Amino acid sequence: MTGRLHPAEPHDAPWWRHAVIYQIYPRSWADDNGDGIGDLPGITARLPYLADLGVDAVWLSPFYVSPMRDAGYDVADYRDIDPVFGTLADADVLIEQAHTLGLRVIVDMVPNHTSSEHEWFRAALDSAPGSAERARYMFAEGKGADGSEPPNNWQSVFGGPAWTRVTEPGDTPGQWYLHLFDPGQPDLNWENPEVREMFLDVLRFWLDRGVDGFRIDVAHGLIKADGLPDWHERTGMLGSHEEEQGGDTDQSDRAPMWDQDGVHEIYRQWRALLESYNPEGDPARDRILCAEAWVEPMERAAAYVRPDEMHQAFNFEFLESPWRADTLREVITTSISAADAVGAPSTWVLSNHDVVRHATRLGLPIGESRPNGIGIGDVQPNAQLGARRARAATTLMLALPGSAYLYQGEELGLPDHTAIPDHLRQDPTFERSEHRERGRDGCRVPIPWEAGAPGYGFGPSAQTWLPQPEIYGALAVDRQQGVTGSSLELYRTLLSLRRELDLGVGELTWDETSGDDVVSFRITDQDGERVRVISNLGADPVAIPDGAEVLVASSRLVDGAVPTDTTVWLRR
Template sequence: MTSSSSPVGTLHPAEPHAAAWWRHAVIYQIYPRSWADGNGDGVGDLPGITARLPYLRDLGVDAVWLSPFYVSPMADAGYDVADYLDVDPLFGTLADADALIGTAHDLGIRVIVDLVPNHTSDAHAWFQEALTAAPGSPERARYVFRDGRGADGGLPPNNWQSVFGGPAWTRVTEADGSPGQWYLHLFDSTQPDLDWANPVVRDMFLDVLRFWLDRGVDGFRVDVAHGLVKAHGLPDWTERTGMLGSAEGSLSEGADQAPTRAPMWDQDGVHEIYRGWRRLLDSYNPGDDPAADRILCAEAWVEPVERAVAYTRPDEMHQAFNFGFLESPWTAASLRTVITESLEAADLVGAPSTWVLSNHDVVRHASRLGLPVGQRRPNGIGEGDPQPNAVIGLRRARAATTLMLGLPGSSYLYQGEELGLPDHTALPDEVRQDPTFARSGHEERGRDGCRVPVPWEGGRTAYGFGDTWDTWLPQPEIYGALAVDRQAGVAGSTLELYRRLLGLRRTLDLGVGGLTWLTGYGEDVVAFRNTDQEGRSVTVLANLGPDPVGLPEGVEVLVSSAPMVDETVPTDVTVWLRD
């Protein structure tokens, strides 16, 4: 059986092959605690990362993004920063960071570091000074301190809840021992929110940016980029404080009225901050060389997509994560819709779209796609929870990645996804470290399952992660069979699929191609043509339906996420084709 296809008009135009690197880059996220343990203490570190960088060169990525490695009490795995200008001894030293950046550059890999500007650790010197200072002092003005409500100030200043569960306010004890003011923490109580209306805060972060730019980093991924500015007066909010606050709606307006933006998310004032950051980064490339651009990427859980792409206007950030694509159900209609909306919105502001399927905050897509289609994405999976179908999950994950890497724009990969790693979905509750688990009253398992150490060698201690089985989170037994050395050079392995996809993507320059939807394959198929400015094209076809799909006559199959059957594309398989 064969199919015929026809284009329906160009959705997204091709870009020049010499477009800036970040418009088409494949960026690989490293979660330092879980990448490679260089000193045998059970926790990943910077020397461990440096030693394994040749693996990423061979994989074919353009850049790495490192989750936080700054000085931190680790109450939230490093997203509670006590010193932005130094490396936590758990991970190494500043000299180790310099060595990592230099080695990566020697291998042709750019380095992006995480920046956490919404809040600090409560161990940060600024917050410790605020605790000993008086209400109304300059020290307290760096954070969001407020008097409580009620006759004795015993009630929180408003009703906001923490993203991690529980109240978003904690009351302090003043220097004289009396109950005092309250401070805001949209996340854990150990993560007090900064007050970005204060120019002192703004100046400090410009200094942080300069510090790391001077050390050679190529950019910053900005944590909670949509949260820095809060609505004036901190009004009450009657909905759950989720990261996607702008789409949840306010019950106080009534069910028949349009939802408003949550007062803690996506306030217009954030854009002034990022325009200042962009000016600073641009000053490090006075010759305007697109290969020398330093970049900003926003973690902004914002809807609708038009507000999300506002973060990537020409004078603001270069990229923003496309969480709509990550959250899309495994249906052809949903994927076509989110791809169309993403590219159209990004084109309105001249930005590239980004594509991502997994990261350190969500269930890995090899597990997530093994759950029933349409089920709400859980915040972690644990013992006693409904378990994903591992076979279906991996098959769909391979198909989803093959689809994603055929799209124009920039793609993000999460460490270990190239091995087909699932979440640790039976992680014992007693070893969990994500503050979400405790603060939610154990109702949400949290993110630990996707943060388990990576396996490198199936027959070694900790599967080659380090020299002890006593790793900071235990690895599931299945990781041994999925280790790098068990897949390298093995035809059909997930690792070799990724290497093939990344090699072809670079050779064919798919990241700067134009996209045209194709019809004629049925409603359960996602089919498009990626065409460069010279007219060279690759067809990407993903079959999400129950029946096999035939191919047009005379095409060459460049890569397939799973074996073809009788020259047809089976269910949950994506192929790249060339005429």
């Protein structure tokens, strides 16, 4: 794989085309009031840390009013803050302080479903079949003579049936409602104009409060196939045989609950709304949309970022890539080519709140399926190997052109907590899968700030909503700050150099001399300045070219060569 892949962009390209965006999971970032749960005042107090780290924006997972059956992704009120996180006034202070520090703010939007506690769903339950209230959701009659069988065979992503039967007024069994996730998350009917207008109003509400964009949860799930046909494959977030077996997907085998063509009309309307908030077209004032769309192949995913739709879409194919040089080269090539074909930036991500952290995942045997959580009694990762590969993978990722996403705590090298006692787990996946899958709690553990403080400085008390592993003490912010070679200082160096060298808008050219176990390329800006990146995934050290200046390395070089599981940036 050789030659130029991606042309350079102007130094003044719109901010979102090259931004580094940091995900905050509010429950686990910082606790201000000592109840063991992170909150908005805690986030605000720690924002200077992120400005110093060198990121461009923060993305906040949901903080809306919620019964928290799925940690806030079951929204009961999209226009207010859950008391566990604070108030609307706290949100306004957070947005203002972030902007003062030069940080943009992106908030999560959850349009596929509401909470079962949302006023709309309560009204639907109080109304008769066929009513306007029920038409906002996916209600259907059951199969069988007495309607006692679900309308189709769909399964929930969290495990178990995707349908729940309601009891009608008079205590008689009634219709069924669809929930692709937890029963407390009923799917909305996006064919209903009332649903579409409600979300436009919600977007306006937060745009008027100053947010800079939205990450769209389950962006590929809003429209379902006509007739709701049965589906005989696993209902994962991809929803096709591809998830387990690999291969291409066409319309005939695309899951009827995912990636239907009708979703694109919705996002064109949303894009027009966001652009109305920047009538002058000032790139610095762009508000953005980012899709969580687990869609394959890459060309289907690129449809979400056409010029009149989303600005970005998460690159899950990169996140899911095994630690193999040929796979990484192929994924980088297809990702950039697909994005370039529609004029969008590529995005890069290695960890988030839904997957095993990459410091843990990369310590597992190469080629095995990524587990949905790791717990007591499961095969444990090689922690040292995972940490080394994670540093190398991040150093590779942050050199790539486009936008990058970081997940809170990865700059500290945090692993998953792989030994949470099962009785403390809170992810609904654990119960709904009948304990077959541990779920996502391990990557959501509260952040360690101070090694010697109760709860490692997460808040003023020792309480934390999930237990922290002992290793987090040695990885706390105060143990790494200013320490040469620490994970935190590596991230600071990478982010500083990325900005200084304009790597996010550079031209990517594959190195024609790299070996089979090496990922090697050059990034060149519009002024001709070049950085060479070498990532060694093989067993033998890779020599550094004569005269090259080492800008940063993920691990210590050995006799002037790049050792195994190490990435280096060079200038010559």
